[in-house]
Each structure stands twice: as structure tokens, then as C-alpha cells.
Amino acid sequence: MRRLNDTWVRWQSKLEILPVSEVFIRAIYLTLIWSTIKLLLIGDVVWGEEWLHVLYTPFGNIDRFAMILNETAVRPYYLWFVVPFLALLIGGLLGLHNFFTRAVVWYLYVALHFGNVEISTGGHHLYQQLLFFHILFFRVSDRAGGIWAATRRLLHHLGFYAIWVNIALLYFASAYWKTFGEMWFSGQAMLMSISFEAYSFPGILALLPSNTWYLLIGTYAVFAYQLLFAIAIWIKPVRKPFLLFGLLFHLSIVFIVGLADFGVFMIASYSIFLAPSDARMLMERLSVIRLSRK
Numbered sequence: 103m104r105r106l107n108d109t110w111v112r113w114q115s116k117l118e119i120l121p122v123s124e125v126f127i128r129a130i131y132l133t134l135i136w137s138t139i140k141l142l143l144i145g146d147v148v149w150g151e152e153w154l155h156v157l158y159t160p161f162g163n164i165d166r167f168a169m170i171l172n173e174t175a176v177r178p179y180y181l182w183f184v185v186p187f188l189a190l191l192i193g194g195l196l197g198l199h200n201f202f203t204r205a206v207v208w209y210l211y212v213a214l215h216f217g218n219v220e221i222s223t224g225g226h227h228l229y230q231q232l233l234f235f236h237i238l239f240f241r242v243s244d245r246a247g248g249i250w251a252a253t254r255r256l257l258h259h260l261g262f263y264a265i266w267v268n269i270a271l272l273y274f275a276s277a278y279w280k281t282f283g284e285m286w287f288s289g290q291a292m293l294m295s296i297s298f299e300a301y302s303f304p305g306i307l308a309l310l311p312s313n314t315w316y317l318l319i320g321t322y323a324v325f326a327y328q329l330l331f332a333i334a335i336w337i338k339p340v341r342k343p344f345l346l347f348g349l350l351f352h353l354s355i356v357f358i359v360g361l362a363d364f365g366v367f368m369i370a371s372y373s374i375f376l377a378p379s380d381a382r383m384l385m386e387r388l389s390v391i392r393l394s395r396k
Contacts, residue, residue: 113259114252116244121381122374123239123262124197127204128388129373130232131194133366134211138188141218148218149180155218167209171217180217183210201237208233224272225367231268232371235261265374270332277328286321324351335375345372 146152149171158172170176171183187210190203199207211233215226238261240254280286327347334344349369356365376384 113256115255117242117255117258118378119259119262120241121378121385122376123236123258125376125381125384126265126371126373127199127236127239128195129370130229130236130367131191131207133370134229135188135191135195136366137363138184138191138214142184145180145184148221149177149184149214151178153177155220158216168212169216170213177217180214183213183217186210187214201240204233204237204239208237223361223364223367224276225364228269228272228371229367232265235264235268237261262374265371266335267332269371269374270335273328273331277325280325286325288318323347327351341375345375348372 141148147154149155151174155172157174158169161169171180187207190199190207190210193199193203194207208230212230215222215230219226238257240258242251242254242258327344330344331348334340349372352365352368354365355368356362359365373381
């Protein structure tokens with residue numbers, strides 16, 4: 103109880119994780135800029151009148167605002183959502199963000215995501231939750247006093263660690279539902295996931311018939327990683343090497359499986375697990391680079 107009370111007090115008096123939050127915002131904003139511009143090249147198909155997306159029956163009440171791009175009368179004006187979204191993301195990269203802009207970024211992302219949900223990945227769905235919690239990333243000086251400053255620090259911590267839990271739950275759910283498919287235990291599911299010639303590296307498919315042993319190793323390594331994630335991220339000595347495996351895993355998803363958006367989004371989300379000292383050093387280096395360019 104004493105340790106819990108000390109944590110509660112510290113969460114209201116200090117914001118040591120603020121540099122990590124700033125790096126996290128820049129990481130996810132940068133990946134969203136890349137992904138959105140990529141989709142904007144075929145914007146009329148993704149969000150516009152020439153939709154590839156199967157339109158949902160319009161929702162009622164407040165849910166309608168999340169599904170607004172499923173309205174045929176609204177879809178021609180998708181740029182009204184994309185342009186301010188990109189502008190706010192670019193501003194966030196420069197450190198120009200606050201509670202209001204973060205909330206608008208989250209809403210615009212939700213609207214754009216539900217406007218093309220059929221061509222999205224699990225990473226896009228995860229970003230909905232991460233962007234919601236990042237709304238709580240208030241910037242508060244340790245010197246600021248009073249109940250309002252304490253409340254904002256507390257909300258920042260709650261949003262910050264909610265993201266940790268959210269990512270952990272994603273991995274656990276992924277591993278849990280894999281246990282219901284027999285193809286995962288035999289390595290067949292992993293074989294199928296990397297057997298699309300249009301996405302895989304040249305030569306990968308030629309190795310598969312005679313080297314299927316590594317598919318089993320890869321399958322059980324991924325199982326172990328996903329199941330242990332919720333525990334390992336809280337153990338500081340093993341966190342970095344553990345996340346390094348995850349980094350390699352998601353890079354393989356980018357370059358071998360071919361799900362670039364999912365792999366890049368997951369790698370960007372790992373910035374939330376940086377040590378505050380590492381994040382602070384990275385932010386200082388970015389500031390030096392920006393000043394040198396001026």
C-alpha cells in the first residue's frame with residue numbers, strides 16, 4: 103500500500119514521462135502522415151465517390167459523426183477531413199499541439215478510418231485507441247502547483263499507461279485467438295501469411311518447401327512473445343531486449359509479409375516504452391538539428 107500511495111503522489115507532483123509522450127506523439131504522427139499521403143494518391147477510391155469501401159448503413163445519434171464518411175452526400179468532401187488532419191499532424195511534429203488539437207486529430211482519424219475500414223489493418227484499429235488516450239497528454243511543469251496541475255499530471259499518467267495496457271491486450275488477444283486455429287500450431291498459418299508472391303521478398307517462396315522447420319520456430323517464438331508481453335514490459339532489465347525481438351518481428355511483417363502499414367504502426371507505437379532519459383536525449387538532439395537548420 104505504501105508503494106501504491108507513493109506512486110499516486112508522484113503521479114500528481116512530477117511528469118518524468120513527458121519526453122516519452124512527446125517522442126510518442128511525433129512517432130505516430132509521422133507514420134500517419136506517411137500513410138495518409140499514400141492513401142491520398144488514390145483518395146477518390148479510398149474516401150471519394152469512386153469508393154472501394156462498402157458503405158455502412160448510416161448510424162444514428164452521436165455515432166453518426168464517427169461514420170460521417172459513409173454518407174454518400176459527404177464523401178465527395180473527404181478533403182475537408184484529410185487536409186486539416188494532415189495540417190494538425192504536421193503541427194504536432196513541430197511540437198504545436200494541445201488538448202483541443204489532439205482531440206480533433208483523434209476524431210478526424212476515426213472518421214477517415216471508418217471511411218475506408220475494409221482496406222485497413224489491425225494497426226489502424228489500434229491507432230484509434232492510442233490517439234484517444236494521447237488526448238490526455240497534458241504538458242505540465244514540475245514547478246506548477248495547485249489542484250489543476252496535479253489533475254493534469256494524473257490524467258497524463260493514466261493515458262500514458264493505458265497505452266501500455268492497450269498494446270499488451272492487443273498481443274494477448276492475438277495469441278489467445280490463435281489457439282483456436284489448428285493451422286497455427288503446425289506452422290501452416292505462418293506459411294500462408296508469407297506465401298503471397300506479390301508481397302514477399304524474391305527467393306522467399308523458393309525456400310519454403312525445403313525449410314519449413316523455421317516456420318515452426320517462428321510460430322512458437324511469436325506465441326511466446328505475445329503471451330509474455332504484458333509481463334515483460336513492466337520488468338525494466340528485460341524490456342529493451344524483449345522489445346528488440348518485437349522490432350525484428352514487425353520489420354519482418356513489413357518486408358516479408360508485405361503489411362507495411364501494420365508493421366510500421368506497431369514499430370512507432372513502441373516509442374511509448376522508451377526510457378525517459380533516452381526520450382529526453384532524442385528530443386534534445388531533434389532540437390539541436392532544428393536550430394542548426396535555422
